[in-house]
Amino acid sequence: MAYYVNHGEDNDVEEFWREERLPYFQEIILQSNYQPLDRKIYVMYHGTTFAAAIQIIQKGFKQSEDGMLGRGVYVSRNKDKAARYPLGNQFDQVILKLRVNVGKVIAINYQGHPFQKTWHNYGYDTAWVPASSGMVPSQLEEDCIWDPKRIKVVGIAYASQYCITALRNMLVQHDVTLLLLLFLILALLRQL
Template identity: 60%
Template sequence: MSYQWAEDDFHLPKGSSRLNLNNPKSNETYIMYHGTTKLAAQSIRDNGFRQSEDGMLGPGVYLSRDLAKASRYPIKHPEWDRVVIRVRVNVGNVIIINRQGHPLQKTWNASGYDSAWVPPKCGMVPSGLEENCVWDPKRIEVIGTIKPQPVPRHGAYGLM
């Protein structure tokens, strides 16, 4: 079975910006997405986000302004058991990390940044899609969840 991911509405919360693939601006608030499992999503709704121990950009909460990016996670996990958490994030002071081996790739927070942004198609992410890492989970407000919707199969005589 195949699935599709879609927002359930197009109304942005007050003070938020829609994805535009431009650099996120410091101290702005954005709608972002975090892909996870159904079980983990429930824990996040109940207890909030926790910082990962490590990752491509070091410790933090990994998000994307791109729903297509978030809906791929967790990678190699069955799509029917995935959930995307929709959040509002004040990104604080943002640094752009646009190449592997960037001098602040994993230490950006110690240099006064609140979040790090990997631009799309810069060679750091295999999918070529953007990625964000937010140091402090308190900057993230859960708005809701998006679940994959099964796509009906069409046969020679219509729906199957």
């Protein structure tokens, strides 16, 4: 089951997830070397810190101000790509399992592509960088989603033993108190 908290945004959010409510809906796990099809819902991943994961689960994703593809939320269908984040901080790493409604997709398949940072201005919802593009040093595919409402957290793909139970409970129960307590415990453990 997937969880999405509507934080007062318009009803377009429901349109993104209509397909998911159909009785025959199944998650699509698309291999990272295939281009995503327009208007489909795919399983993707996002690597972050424990504190950021709490914020994402509570309030949803926020766009990055800038990056290789400009503004947006950076995710990947490749869990190994998500496992590279957060940079330099693996102690409290969390990999969120997501469902993403990609909307209209453009492939940005070389550095200096004319729409590399402006793709959303041309009506695209997702920019996809193929693994074979040479744009990403890891050679792993990457996606940039313009509208954070197109993304929902559906599970925890990885977290330390201290974090995973609390995050999963938060997804189900939105239990903030338990997570804050766990966050304090993690902070104390770092000081040891």
